[in-house]
Each structure stands twice: as C-alpha cells, then as structure tokens.
Amino acid sequence: MTVTELEKKAATLRLDIxxxxxxxxxxxxxxxxxxxxxxxxxxxxxxxxDPKNPKWADRDRFxxxxxxxxxxxxxxxxxxxxxxxxxxxNVKKLGSILQGHPDMTLTPGIEGNTGSLGQGLxxxxxxxAGLKLDKKTNKVYCIVGDGEIAEGQIxxxxxxxxxxxxxxxxxxxxxxxxxxxxxxxxRYDTNPVATKWQAFGWHVTETDGHNIKEIIEVLDxxxxxxxxxxxxxxxxxxxxxxxxxxxxxxxxxxxxxKEQFETACSGLEN
Amino acid sequence: xxxQNQRQVYGETLLELGRNNNNIVVLExxxxxxxxxxxxxxxxxxRFFEMGIGEANMTSFAAGLSLTGKVAFTNSFAVFATxxxxxxxxxxxxxxxxxxxxxGSSAGLSDFGDGATHQSVEDIAIxxxxxxMTVLAPADxxxxxxxxxxxxxxxxxxxxxxxxxxxxxVFPEDQEFVIGKPYMLRDGKDIVVYGNxxxxxxxxMAAEEMEKKGISVRVVNVSSLKPVDEAxxxxxxxxMKGVVTAEEHSVIGGLASVIxxxxxxxxxxxRHVAIEDQFGMSAHNYxxxxxxxxxxSDNIINAINSILLYFEx
Numbered sequence: 001m002t003v004t005e006l007e008k009k010a011a012t013l014r015l016d017i018x019x020x021x022x023x024x025x026x027x028x029x030x031x032x033x034x035x036x037x038x039x040x041x042x043x044x045x046x047x048x049x050d051p052k053n054p055k056w057a058d059r060d061r062f063x064x065x066x067x068x069x070x071x072x073x074x075x076x077x078x079x080x081x082x083x084x085x086x087x088x089x090n091v092k093k094l095g096s097i098l099q100g101h102p103d104m105t106l107t108p109g110i111e112g113n114t115g116s117l118g119q120g121l122x123x124x125x126x127x128x129a130g131l132k133l134d135k136k137t138n139k140v141y142c143i144v145g146d147g148e149i150a151e152g153q154i155x156x157x158x159x160x161x162x163x164x165x166x167x168x169x170x171x172x173x174x175x176x177x178x179x180x181x182x183x184x185x186x187r188y189d190t191n192p193v194a195t196k197w198q199a200f201g202w203h204v205t206e207t208d209g210h211n212i213k214e215i216i217e218v219l220d221x222x223x224x225x226x227x228x229x230x231x232x233x234x235x236x237x238x239x240x241x242x243x244x245x246x247x248x249x250x251x252x253x254x255x256x257x258k259e260q261f262e263t264a265c266s267g268l269e270n
Numbered sequence: 271x272x273x274q275n276q277r278q279v280y281g282e283t284l285l286e287l288g289r290n291n292n293n294i295v296v297l298e299x300x301x302x303x304x305x306x307x308x309x310x311x312x313x314x315x316x317r318f319f320e321m322g323i324g325e326a327n328m329t330s331f332a333a334g335l336s337l338t339g340k341v342a343f344t345n346s347f348a349v350f351a352t353x354x355x356x357x358x359x360x361x362x363x364x365x366x367x368x369x370x371x372x373x374g375s376s377a378g379l380s381d382f383g384d385g386a387t388h389q390s391v392e393d394i395a396i397x398x399x400x401x402x403m404t405v406l407a408p409a410d411x412x413x414x415x416x417x418x419x420x421x422x423x424x425x426x427x428x429x430x431x432x433x434x435x436x437x438x439x440v441f442p443e444d445q446e447f448v449i450g451k452p453y454m455l456r457d458g459k460d461i462v463v464y465g466n467x468x469x470x471x472x473x474x475m476a477a478e479e480m481e482k483k484g485i486s487v488r489v490v491n492v493s494s495l496k497p498v499d500e501a502x503x504x505x506x507x508x509x510m511k512g513v514v515t516a517e518e519h520s521v522i523g524g525l526a527s528v529i530x531x532x533x534x535x536x537x538x539x540x541r542h543v544a545i546e547d548q549f550g551m552s553a554h555n556y557x558x559x560x561x562x563x564x565x566x567s568d569n570i571i572n573a574i575n576s577i578l579l580y581f582e583x
Contacts, residue, residue, distance in 0.1 A: 061337075104366050112337055116361040119330045123362055126334020126342075133295070133316065134338065153358075156327030164319075 001044050006212045009079065010040040014241045015268040016075035020091045020098075023261045030251040031145060032072040034176040034209065034236035041215045042141055043076040051081040054108045060138050061111050061127050065120025066145035066174065067101040068253070073110070074098050082109035118151025120144070121171065125161045128169040128229075143172045147179030149190045155200065161229040162201030169229045170222055173197075174209065176238035180252045197231045209234030243267055271438035271471070274411025277375055280432055281306025283418040284343060288314050294422065295340045297321050297328045304434075305345040305375040325350050329358035329372070336369045341422055347381065348374025348390035348431050352397055363427050364402045370427050372397075377407075377431035378467065378518035379545075379563060382556045389550030390431070395523020397429040398496045404449060405496040406430040407517075409470035410437045413493060416447035424449065431467070433518075435556055438471040441491065450497040454506060458488035461574050462510045464503070464529050466492050469516035469543065469565065476570035487574060495528050503532040512539040512577030516570050518560075520545050539580055541573035 001009070014036045021027030043049070047060040064073050071091070078085045083097065090096040097106045101115030111127070114120040124142035131138050144154060161169055173193060181187050197204045203225045207218045215234070222230040238252070239245030242264045245254075256264065288294045288310055297319045302308040311318040319335075321328035325346050332342035344351065351374040352359070363370045374393055381388045397405045406421070406428065408414040414432065421428045440455055441447075455470065456477050465473040470491045477487035490506050492498065507513055513533065517525040521544035530540060545563050553559040560566055 112333065113362055113366045116357055119326075119333075119358055119362050122327045122330030122358075123334035123337070125327075126331035127337050128334070129319065129331070130295075130335045130338025130340050133340070153326045153330070156322075156324040157331070160321060160324070160327055160331060163322075 003212045003216070006040050006044060009044050010036040010212070011241070011268050012079060013040060013072060013075040015265060016078065016088055017071045018242065018261065018264045018268065020071045020074065020088050021256055023256055023258050026253050026255055028068045028071060028253050029242065029245055030178065030238040030248070031066060031069045031174065031176060033240045033242055033245070034174055034238050035069055035072045035143060036241065037210045037212055038143065038172055038174070038215055038234055039072050039076050041212060041219065043080055045216060046219050047141065048138065051109065054082060058136070058138060061124070061140045063112050063114060063120045063124040063127070063140065063142045064102055065114055065124070065142055066117065066148050067114030067120065070100065070102050073102060074107070077107065077109040080109070083107070117148045118153035121154055122157040122160070124169060124171070125157050125166055128161070128166040129164055131168060132166070138168070140169045142169065143174055146173055146175045146177065146184050146190055146193065149173065149193070150188050158197065158200040158202065165227050166229045167226045170219070171229065171231045173231060173233045174236055175233055176236040178238045178247065178249050178252065182249055193233055201228060203228050203230045204233065205230070206233040206235065209236035210240055241268060271440070273436040273438055275436045276408065276411055276414045276432040277304070277306045277434065279411040279415050280373065280418060281309040283415045285309045285313060287419065287422050288317065291341065291422065293340050295319065295335050295342050297332050297342060297344045299323055299325050299328050299346045299350070301346055301375065305373065307345050325354040326358050329355035330362045332370045333362040333368050341369055341371070343371045343373055345373050345375060347388055348377035348393045349388055352390065352393040352429065356396060359427070360400050364400045367402045367426050369425050371421055372427070372429045374429065374431040376434040378433065379550045379559045380434035380556060382553045382559045385552035386549035391520045391545050391550060392523065393431055394495055394519050398523060402427060403496065404428040406449070406494055407466040408432070408493050409467060409491045410439050410441050412439050412443060413441035413447060416441070417493070420447050420449065433468055437468055440471050440474060450494045450499050452499060452502050452506065453491040453493070454488060455491050456487070456489040458486035460486045460510065461512050461514060461577060462488040462490060462507050463514045463516055463570060463574070464490045464492045464525060465516035466495070466525055467518050469518055472567040473516050473570055475567040476574065479567070479571055480574060485574065485578065492525055492528065495525060498528055498532065500532045503529060504536070507533055507536065507538060510538065511581055512541065514541045514543060514570060514573045514577070516543040518545070518565055520547060522547055539577050541577055543569050543573050
C-alpha cells in the first residue's frame with residue numbers, strides 16, 4: 001500500500017472511530033484518533049496477518065496495552081475484514097462482540113485482554129519470549145500510552161524485555177501528552193520518556209506519529225536492530241483529525257453532540 | 271505414615287512434565303530454591319524464566335507465553351502469587367481463560383517464621399471469587415503429584431496452594447485425581463469432617479481418636495474448592511448428625527464457605543476449624559503456630575464433641 005493509500009486508510013479508520021463514538025454516548029475518541037496513522041501502517045503495511053485466518057501461526061501479534069483505545073483497533077480489524085464492518089454499529093451494546101475494552105474471546109483478531117493499564121506490555125513480552133522459544137521470526141507490536149507508563153508494571157516489563165533481549169518486540173509510546181484528567185506534565189509527569197527507556201536497555205527512536213512516511217521508515221529501520229527490544233516514541237495529537245477535539249482533554253472519553261458528530265464526519269469524509 | 275514435602279514433589283513433577291512436554295514453561299520470582307522450580311531450571315534453562323522480584327510482570331508475562339501455546343506455571347509464595355498479582359490474574363488471565371497455572375508456595379501459616387506478611391490466610395478466598403478460576407489445595411505429596419499432572423493437561427487458569435512442610439501421605443496411591451471431586455478417605459456414620467491441605471491428616475487422626483470412644487467419623491478431602499461437586503458434598507453429609515470443616519485458611523471464603531453454601535438449607539449443625547478473621551504471626555515452629563490458631567486434631571475433636579453435646583442436651 002502506498003503512503004497516499006495509507007493516509008486514506010487512516011482517515012477511514014478515524015471516521016469509523018467517530019461513528020463508533022456516535023451521538024450522546026461516551027467513547028474514547030481522543031486516544032483512539034491519536035493512533036490512526038500508526039495503526040493503519042501496522043495493519044495495512046507492516047504486520048503479517050490474515051483476517052481469514054486470525055490464528056495463523058506465522059502472524060505478527062498486536063497488543064493494545066492502552067486498551068481504552070479499542071475503537072482504533074476495532075476500526076482496523078473491521079477494515080481488514082476480521083468481521084463485517086456493520087459490527088461497529090454494535091460497539092458496547094449488550095451482547096456485542098465489541099466490548100468497551102479488547103476481549104480476545106469475543107472479537108476475532110484481538111490477541112489479548114487489555115484495559116487494566118500497564119499489563120499489555122508484559123503480555124507482549126511473554127508473547128515475544130514464546131515466539132523466540134519456538135524459533136519463530138514473527139514480531140510482536142505493542143502500544144502503550146504516555147499516561148499509562150506511570151504504571152510500575154510497565155517498567156518491570158521494560159526490564160524483562162531487555163534482560164531477555166526481546167528484539168522481536170516493537171513498542172510505540174503514544175505520546176499524545178494528555179491523560180484523563182489533563183496534561184501529563186501537569187497531572188503526573190512521566191517525562192523524560194526517551195531517557196527512561198534508554199536506561200532500561202531499549203533501542204529508542206522517535207517519530208511524528210501522524211506522518212505515515214516517517215512511521216514506515218522508522219518501523220523498517222528498527223527491524224535491523226538486534227539484541228534489544230525497540231521503542232518508538234510517537235509524538236501525536238490527542239483527538240487528531242477531529243478539529244474541535246484536538247488537544248482537548250474532555251474528548252479522552254467524551255460524548256459528541258449531533259452537531260459535533262456531523263462536523264467530525266464531514267471533516268473526515270472530504 | 272510416609273511423609274512427603276509438597277514443594278519437593280511439585281518440583282520433581284514439574285521436571286517430569288518438562289521432559290515429556292516441550293510447551294511447559296516455568297516462571298519464578300526469585301524463590302526457586304524454596305518453590306523447588308530450581309529442579310526445572312537446572313535441566314531446562316531455556317524454558318525457565320527468572321522474572322526477578324516482580325510478581326505482577328511475571329503473571330502477565332506468563333499470560334503472553336500462554337498466548338503462544340505454552341503451558342505456563344508461575345511461582346511465588348501464595349501470599350504474593352495471589353495478592354501482588356491479583357489484578358494481573360483477573361484481567362489478563364481469567365477474563366480470557368488463559369492456560370496459566372498459579373502455584374502458591376508456603377501457603378497458609380506454613381512459613382511460620384516470617385509472620386503475617388508472608389502467611390496467606392485469604393488466598394483461596396480471593397482466587398475463588400474470580401470467575402473462570404479453578405482453585406485447588408492438595409492434602410499431601412501424592413495428591414500434589416496427581417494434581418500437577420492433571421492441571422498441566424487442563425486448558426485454563428488454575429490456582430494451587432502448597433504447604434512448606436513434610437506432610438503425612440493420606441491420598442490413595444491408586445486413586446485418580448479429578449478436578450472438582452471430593453474424596454472420602456475414611457467412612458463413618460455419625461459426623462462428617464470436610465478438610466483440605468494439612469488439616470486432612472489431622473482430621474484422620476481425630477477420627478481415629480473418636481473411634482476409640484465409639485463415635486464414627488467420616489473424613490472427606492475437599493481439595494477442589496472450585497469447581498466442587500456440590501451433589502457429592504450433599505450426599506456425603508446425608509444422615510450425619512453434624513458437619514465439621516477444617517482448613518488452614520480464614521473462615522471467610524475458603525472451605526467453610528464452600529461447604530456451608532453446598533449444604534445451605536439442610537439444617538445440619540456446623541462447626542468450623544479455621545483461622546478466625548485475622549492475620550498470621552511469627553513463631554519458632556509450625557506446630558506452635560497451628561496450636562495458637564486452633565488448627566490441631568484436638569481442635570477437630572472439640573468441634574465434633576460440641577456437635578454431639580448439642581444433641582445430648
């Protein structure tokens with residue numbers, strides 16, 4: 001897929017996120033939109049996966065440690081064809097296969113249950129270690145939030161990943177700079193981020209998390225790094241692509257009015 | 271009676287399983303010489319993961335390993351395996367029903383010297399409360415071996431608690447272990463004692479003493495606390511004058527809860543030999559601590575007598 005096509009994919013996923021949030025219902029809009037480009041690149045360029053065979057042994061794995069951004073993963077899975085696109089209308093409805101947080105027992109393509117923050121990275125590490133034991137070359141991709149890394153378990157996992165030289169693990173930090181209650185730097189500063197990961201023995205790079213070309217380059221580049229796990233600090237905008245929601249804390253888990261919903265949709269359809 | 275150490279036979283069984291199944295992986299939080307996973311580590315260093323003193327990460331890491339088809343055994347003292355990792359067990363393992371075995375070593379008061387911080391009085395209660403979880407407490411070494419072999423073949427989360435000390439053998443060598451099944455180890459017609467862990471051998475001693483006084487005591491080993499065959503629990507209490515439960519665990523949420531719930535509405539009198547709603551404490555030896563917490567065969571005899579007295583009045 002070309003950069004232009006991936007940009008279009010990202011816009012499609014964003015529109016699906018808006019549709020899933022809908023009108024008058026709470027939804028994690030901001031932290032899902034900040035991941036649209038990264039997730040598009042992973043699902044439609046980088047990862048080996050087969051929507052017709054979600055348990056394919058040679059697939060790459062994806063764990064959304066910041067599980068509250070499930071909407072972006074649902075959008076990518078639906079767009080890939082893991083389930084009919086019409087399912088996204090049922091998100092969070094009673095009995096739906098699309099829960100408020102990822103559930104591997106209900107949603108095809110979900111690799112692990114996340115939502116209690118800080119745990120997904122450890123799971124991704126365990127997967128990477130398991131794949132290495134089997135001498136497989138598949139990779140594990142994981143996304144954590146810059147608010148999430150306040151969880152101590154993230155750093156337990158960071159130590160384990162470098163100790164076990166999990167070079168088949170690639171982690172994105174979605175550095176959208178906002179957590180539920182406000183700016184990360186004001187509420188509970190997790191900075192400096194890069195030096196922390198470096199100190200824990202990781203290969204660290206940074207990227208503009210909304211620049212498809214840059215994300216592709218950095219992902220391809222870290223493939224060549226061996227002997228240590230890799231983290232990509234992605235500078236992103238919470239609510240990216242939704243004019244009135246960009247950098248607005250209220251849209252961490254907010255509701256859209258009918259007017260906002262229409263504005264968001266028309267902005268993305270163009 | 272032959273004595274066996276549950277930790278020792280656990281380590282040996284894990285090693286035996288490792289030899290027959292390449293998918294067995296073992297995770298440890300720096301207690302391998304005590305939990306006896308050191309035996310597995312020596313032979314299979316590649317399938318052994320030292321996770322440092324980090325139980326939370328160990329538990330979620332095990333979930334990840336299980337997602338690549340491994341049968342993961344996590345190890346720590348029972349109090350840490352369940353307490354420090356509760357959320358990891360609940361969220362990452364039990365909601366999705368992953369194939370992770372949580373092995374709680376030095377359970378109950380059996381780490382007598384280390385005191386309240388290291389003694390687990392509520393591990394069974396908190397594990398039982400999690401949907402999808404299987405909870406086991408073997409009575410001796412023989413049952414431990416059978417359980418470990420069984421749970422390695424069972425696809426789903428399991429919590430098993432092990433005692434630190436040598437325990438008398440009570441589980442029949444030729445008896446198969448089935449998850450959920452209560453085992454009658456001695457028949458009797460007056461009183462039924464349901465026990466697990468170290469309290470099973472104490473219940474058998476109590477039954478022998480009572481026999482001398484003409485009281486016939488049935489002893490049932492309830493090593494599966496969840497699931498448990500409720501119909502079998504009910505059947506084994508039929509025509510009994512009363513029920514005693516005996517466990518090295520808080521009276522809240524463990525065997526006492528399992529049995530009283532199973533027999534709800536029966537009107538049968540109960541007595542509970544268990545740790546009252548309190549923490550453990552340090553002692554110079556295990557027996558001294560068991561006496562302090564009223565977890566002896568004499569305490570079981572007293573419980574039986576108090577039911578009999580009730581009928582004499």
